[in-house]
């Protein structure tokens with residue numbers, strides 16, 4: 182089986198329970214050949230369970246997995262032939278770099294000359310030709326992870342599954358390897374499913390994100406869609422909309438903006454089809470969208486409570502006259518106890534039906550979420 186053999190990987194209603202608790206419930210997702218999909222969510226949200234179900238390491242309790250119209254969920258992992266890259270590299274310590282990369286080809290009884298050719302090409306691709314005869318213990322973490330990636334892709338699997346492959350690396354290396362993973366994905370025309378809890382990593386790598394919470398899909402969309410239009414307050418919170426205010430919606434004004442009030446703050450938001458027009462809501466705002474000074478949009482007052490220097494700008498905490506704690510970022514040097522006016526454009530306010538912050542919303546069918 183090689184990557185030209187299919188046009189899409191289809192998951193329908195994929196579920197996995199441990200005893201009575203559902204680690205993954207009803208995951209429906211179609212991954213097109215050549216796509217890079219990130220499974221994103223906090224710890225315990227079901228990302229690894231989903232990946233292990235796809236790999237064949239965990240049997241499903243419900244649902245189906247198919248490559249086009251061929252069911253694969255009853256096949257053993259080696260019969261599915263998906264490439265796997267794990268957080269802990271899982272290299273064979275007694276084999277050289279070359280031996281590790283050649284392993285899968287030898288298992289598949291590929292002729293020796295072809296093994297040499299393909300391993301050389303894979304070594305060049307991950308820029309490890311000079312280290313081919315070393316053992317994994319003689320390599321850095323980043324180099325070991327590159328061996329693991331080369332080992333997974335050298336057999337030209339239809340799908341490559343990666344479970345937090347960069348999380349053991351330091352911040353700088355993680356950044357470099359991120360570009361490397363994306364480059365390999367593109368150069369080799371891979372189809373990649375990538376598990377991470379790091380929003381930035383998911384946003385920068387993937388063509389589409391699947392955001393999970395408590396085993397359920399919350400949103401499926403492009404990085405732009407998920408970042409700019411989170412579908413519920415859980416996704417908003419997870420994507421960095423750190424300011425979540427409890428307010429009340431009071432209908433629309435003459436400009437068809439939604440009117441919001443709460444504890445002495447009045448705001449207007451661009452309404453959309455799903456807007457709750459009346460009643461309790463959660464209003465989400467990103468720190469970067471709050472502007473210190475007059476902005477021409479919504480304005481309200483606050484007092485600075487703490488300032489943290491972050492290099493390019495400052496992360497400021499403030500408290501609104503309503504008592505609500507706020508996070509904002511600004512290049513301006515403010516001082517603690519300073520009174521400021523904060524602005525935010527009506528387009529950058531996300532308004533959701535009021536929920537308890539940690540309560541996951543109902544699952545969203547893929548066709549509605551995309």
Ligand SMILES: Nc1ncnc2c1ncn2[C@@H]1O[C@H](COP(=O)(O)OP(=O)(O)OP(=O)(O)O)[C@@H](O)[C@H]1O
Pocket residue numbers: 199203204205222223224225226227228229230231378
């Ligand atoms: N073998 C198991 N037995 C029982 N429960 C399990 C098992 N594996 C996972 N779970 C539970 O299933 C849920 C989802 O776990 P999973 O490992 O898929 O989450 P995750 O999003 O990958 O988390 P992390 O980022 O921490 O790895 C968790 O509540 C976890 O405790």
